[in-house]
Amino acid sequence: MTPGRTEALAMLRAMIRVRRMEERCAEDYTQGKIRGFLHLYIGEEAIAAGVIPYLSAKDAVIGTYREHGHALLRGMPATEIMAEMYGKLGGCSRGRGGSMHLFSRDLRFYGGQAIVGGGLPLAVGLALADKLRGTGAITAVFFGDGASAEGVFHESLNLAALWRLPVLFVCENNRYAMGTALEREHAETELYKHALSHRIGAESLDGMDITAVADAAKRAIERVRETAAPWFLECMTYRFRAHSMFDPDLYRDKAEVEQWKQRDPIPAFIQRMAACITRSDVEAIEAEVADEIAKACAFAEDSPLEPVGDLLREVRAP
């Protein structure tokens, strides 16, 4: 369904915020301000931007190690995200987690999970807690095609279906598990079929098209909330950058990457919405986002480091 002007501007703004923040992360990485692993979501923004804004505040969200955008769109201030990346005390996790471990208890954003597939059973448990406590909340869990080959993926789908729990599984199928192509990691490459075999309603959709994602997500969220049963969205997508900043990206054809870049969800959406989004709208969003990111980086720069004396803080049985 074609969104109205207000929703369209919100969608565009969401995708641009994630894109520009991560482009800045890449720059800061090359300058040594961000270290460790840094996994960029660039190219895949339509998924988080098409799902997360449609959840309610009481719902829970679990992301992977490629979760900067999910955290931002869930409402985590860019200041806290950038400070976390810089390893500073002002970061959401006091600089202890870094890029892969963004958390916010208040936003019910539970990671930042960097063991592939590890977030899936946590989502089952969160949904079980919400079901037994009668909160009416659902849990959205994001994961990729790589996680879908893990045993715990099947264990979690089975449990969610068997116990009829309100989990929205969002598979971000970017066609590569690090460097291993989809057809080299899965005998069944249509991953949503695994969900069907666990008796979970599932659909596959174009993850480069934010309107397709948002339409499916709105329906799925409503259905999960009403039936308290799980649902599975497989969003077909592609990451434009390497797996992480350490990855020389030798395993895919440059032509393939270029071909997918032609389907960049941001310009595609602007073009499609040309009737209601003007050039000055885009410029206004870009200016606002540039300001947000600049302020976030300044905050991160100025944030102090956690005192070394606090090293053992939060270990209760040392």
Add this chain to the structure above:
Amino acid sequence: MKLSYREAMREALREALRTDPRVILMGEDIGKYGGTYAVTHGLLDEFGPERVRDTPLSEAGFVGAGIGAAIGGLRPIVEIMTVNFSLLALDQIVNGAATLRHMSGGQIEVPLVIRMATGAGRQVAAQHSHSLENWYAHVPGLRVLAPATASDARTMLGAALRERDPVVIFEHVQLYNLEEELADPLPAADLDHAAIRRPGDDATIITYGGCLPRALAAAAALADAHIAAEVIDLRTLRPLDEAALLASVARTHRAVIVDEGWRTGSLAGEIAALLGEHAFWDLDAPVGRVCSAEVPIPYAKHMELAALPSVDAITAAVKAVLA
């Protein structure tokens, strides 16, 4: 009241379910079947399938779900059939439950209790008999308990549920049938201190879990030979009650550690190192260790017994440090 260790643990679970609506039990065959070791027998009928949940054979899945449910406001108690099977959930426990509080800057608490059977002696061979307590005791972010008496089984679970961090409880399979008269009222729960189970001045035997009855039998045999061995039950394997160990060794000047884990990389090794660091000048003899033989635990009865710490091996080790 006289209760077996099994009944004591069941009473503790029942009390938890009765007094806290957030408590749920999850695990393989804990409901309809009544529990592999019959610990949870009757609880499904009493509390219903929403709170006593039989799980599929998905250790990573249901332990992970326990972590998620704990984060989500419940107080789950997850039973894993044996420590050997817990290895299928090790990722969730070590990479997940143990890390979340510190890694999230203190935001995410995981008040989860994981119970599992451990140890050998039932001729169930090398995939159901191991003692891997030290694997868990190695990990910051966890608290690790090894109740060795019915009284501790009865009281430590409730205290574990009041913890705000994941707690792993080891129940040695040889203990389940042991009966004990429980004090009335019950003693206050204590997760921080080791206990002197038998006082003595000549040597300290340090042990935990399923080896406690063997250590006490050895101490009784030594008493016949006019050797007064003190027996310390660690009770909590992480964090270790270092002060209790050092105080005892300062009196006895000799120590033997009895641990059903394999010697290499064992808790016994950790404790020996602690004594070396902090009690070196108190010791009159090298620290002794009685551990399991370095083999996968065999099936045949005589071979299984030969692999495990025995009363005779403990008495011999104590005599050796006194020689």
